[in-house]
Amino acid sequence: TKIKDGKGAHESILEFLDEIKREFGSLGDRYLRERYLDIKDVSHRILHHIFPRRIEWQPEEPHILIAHDLTPSETAQLNKDKVLGFATDAGGRTSHTAIVARSLGIPAVVGLSNATKEIKHGDEVILDGIKGVLIVNPPEKIKRTYRKRKEEYEKLEKELLSLKELSATTIDGYEVDLSANIEMIEEIEAVKRCGAKGVGLLRTEFFFFSERRLPGEEEQFEFYKKIASSLAPDPVIIRVLDIGGDKLYSWEEYKEANPFLGWRGIRILLEEKNLLKTQLRAILRASACGNVKILLPMISSIDEVMDAKKILEETKEELRKEGKEFDEKIELGVMVEIPSCALLAREMGKFVDFFSIGSNDLTQYTLAVDRTNERISYLFSHLHPAVLKLMKLTVEGGHENGKWVGVCGEIAGDPLSVPVLLGLGVDELSTSPIIIPEIKSIIRGLTMEEARSITEKVMRMNRVEEIRRYLREEMAQRFPLLINLFVEEEDAGDNR
Template sequence: MLDTLRRIVQEVNNAPDIRSALDLMAQRVRDAMGTEVCSIYLRDNDRERYVLMASEGLKREAVGRVSLGLSEGLVGQVGQREEPINLEDAFAHPKFHYLAETGEDPFHAFLGVPVMHHGEVLGVLVVQQRDARRFDQSEEAFLVTISAQLSAVIAHAHASGILFEQLETRKRQASMYDGQPGSSGAAIGIAKLLFPAADLSAVPDREAEDISAEIARLDDALVRVRKEIRDLAERAKASLGVEEQALFDVYLRMLDRHALPAEVVAKIREGHWAQGALRIVVDAHVHNFEMMDDPYLRERAADVRDLGRRVLAQLQSYNRREQEFPDHCILLGEDISAPMLMELPQERIAGIVTTRGSRNSHMAIVARAMSIPTVVGVANLPLKKLDGKELIVDGFRGRVVANATPELKHQFEELIAEEQSLLEGLEKLRDLPAETEDGVSVQLQVNTGLMTDINRSLERGAQGVGLYRSEIPFMIRDRFPSEEEQRVLYREQLQAFAPLPVTMRTLDVGGDKSLSYFPIEEDNPFLGWRGIRVTLDHPEIFIVQVRAMLKAAAGLNNLRIMLPMITNVFEAEEAQHLIHRAWLEVREENVDVEMPPVGVMIEVPATIYQARALAQRVDFLSVGTNDLTQYLLAVDRNNRQVSDLYNSFHPSVLHALLHVVEQAHAEGKPVSVCGEMAGDPASALLLMAMGFDALSMNASNLLRVKAAVRQVNMGFLRRLLNEVLAMDNGEVITAYMDLQLTKVGLGDLIRHRAPAAA
């Protein structure tokens, strides 16, 4: 039965469309269970009815036409009870409702199970048989299992609005597709599908007539592709910083004569023509990368695939047709690599959507640097159907909307206009202090990682850097950066903000941040080898990085070093010992730099209860609320199954934050927040009421938070804090905060989230 189940699920998932999937589901389930009827009723929420959408055994003409109310008949009873109903004789049940149009007269035995997804009833799966008998336990278990396995297919069809398109009584719905936020923001525009100029999968196998000639053709193609990449890198200098430009170095290294090309030449020497040899090598590498568990390594498949297409295009001497890109263009594609993005007219790109990739892909990193709203990993997106259509990109939630209703489109247009107008109106606050009406101030700092963050941060009046993500220069290379390469990058950051403080977090890899040249393979990476655990196990990496930071701070002395993923006091002490050793080394090299303040991140729940002990040993504490919330609630916020449970206003989170502040201040040590809570005006005001000394956020949120701070007084904030600390429900706290802040005139500042696309 397990093999049968697996086969049905695979066939249904490979169906070309939802109609075919439903028909196939009904056929296969009827055959597998040996029954006479299998029917699928799906819930139409607008009409509040269950509609017969597929059937094997009932009259075909009834499909799409017959329906039952949500509480009508046995189907409605299954939906209401949210559990299976197994009857020997359905006609004898008081809830039985006869539907003559279906031709169900002779069928007595009835088994119906709900189709559920995320706690919501999407429909009812029914099997029937002529004989009056009760389906046995194994049959009931099979139907429940198949319903659970296939619910995701139906849920996607529900979300995309295509389930009821063929029903005449159905008005057109917006189609919605969920992915991951790659870069925040919202955009509306015309979709432009990007596809490769050359199709590697179409290259046939052929024998090489002249091996030397084939190798010569390959060499010529490689020369042209290398020049193409260098030209793109040169163009990128105007809009990207040094570390983002390093992406192109990765491509050039892969094109080195001793890298991928060497493998292609070897295949040519085996007798393959150049195009076929290229296809074999690229396919092998892509397959290997895509099979890897590590998310970052999987992203390298896109790089290899893109390079293969470029080389193939040159081998084929394909004259690329000039594509036209409309204003406010939404780029669509399976993979959109960073070089592909850089060769397009950036002034016309309003948003980006890809069916593959993750928020840590090279393209997503560049999109964030360019402030382009982006959604990645949108499964089941019908790319070819959406080309040329108007789309809404919701980079806040990670959602794409097609066929938007006038009302929904208007909501997003207002959101985009309000965001732009609000930002323009807040510019006047740039040089004013983040100070309440009664004179209490808080430092507003920025989180950075890309060189492009510097100007945006300074333009908004940042009071320093509360978190510099030093792992980004590591992530966009294909090797560890040298001490000198790191020093140059760190110097640019320190110099740009001097004399303001710059808090540099030491290398924080692991979890969802991996290095292609330093793979970490774990079953549960978020609870594994990451952050300080990696660097303490590899002091040679840690010391080189700290030396680079210290040398970069010479003459500026605005460096602060922060340690990530600290779990206990020993780790903090061991790291400080290595930092002191590195400081002595650079002093011996006649580098005149002061010993910088050293702090730790509070993001592991254990450190909440050791906050005072840690504060006794370091110079400052900084709370990473993203991971702390994730760990406290045992919720992966990138997991759609549980992301609704992620709530920074959960009482446990708020009480933990207050405890950390109290413990740090008891030792006279400053404490800040560098997670996303700091950048949301509502939560930022609560953090200020708790007593946090500094809030560090993305530059785009800084002026909004400053505006909120300047429109309230501390008496109001402390009363608000005491009220929410007495509450026991995060959702209630969220609603209460929005209500109270709206009452005092902050509605425009807190209503910047994307509208619900449902």
């Protein structure tokens, strides 16, 4: 409309952004306010296509970047040789910017509200991405403490990276597949560098929404093919498009009062069959170039699995008729994110090839806690007894059917939770590439007897505080330096 009124593209887009910012800023829901960044990201990418230019805020020398906010694509473009880390006023642990920063190993502290007002160019700052702290003009005593901490961290990190070629095997020979969660081609090198065994979760949402249009089959095929062929013969588990809930995007016309309990994940894909079929065609074709598996999100019933399998078989038949190659034995798994799925694991295991526990959503739906709501975030814990019991049911249900069970949520990257996951019998852990070396070190430093003993005690406990305190004490005895550097007193340091 603005362009029709005679305004230029640049002016129209900036005015549109200003209007959207005012509208989103008045919303009461924190997550929806953060979605302004997604719209801003798309708008800036359009502007960059129309008016190509260098990003003005790129630094000329190594320093910490302080910004009101960064979009995911801007974060992905940061020169890590120059940007040592960044802090922003806006954002949160669940924002896409934070996810991208973690994936790329860029230290970041987000959601500080007033960092750009309080910090001046030339100020000396300490950015602690593990504890989520930014210290401005620190006294000498604090600087000495952090210099020592940095030296210890770098020394330990070097030792951990030396485990790259070794398997994630306990002292008594129990091997766990340790994989990476990624969403961009740029992360392939990080997967190789950290010694991950392939990709346990390839999120496709960032790829889908990095442009304002949906990618076609060929574009998707090239994306999946590049990742699968680069990491072959290691597996690449591709989750089909998971939108809705905490993954709302600006192009959606469907609006809901409670999107977390509404039209999301597999529910959307089973209605929008062409969207699902196009993605399945691309994934199947890419499976001829590597070890690819398919993962279905937000499964709550066996009916949903059967409906998805029917569409998958129809898609396979189409490709056969077209003479296009694909892996006829490609594995199909489901995300365990809803309690009903965990409770049905024994029965559902007859119809799928594997389970992948998404502990973030499983915790959220089990405890009725919106993990993006800061007001009740203290209630969110993947070590809640109810969540652990659902995970135990899932592992047992999978194994009874001869199916393997993985975990790809936040708990897989929590050093304190490793012995519990081992003790439950989990077969695969998938987490951010940067965290993999420390998780591998813990696995290699434990025996299954120790892990089972710790887990048995944990499963008899009924309070989160009790469980976390016990695990910290047990793990600090075995891995004192690692726990001191990588784990906070009350949390597992998720802001790296």
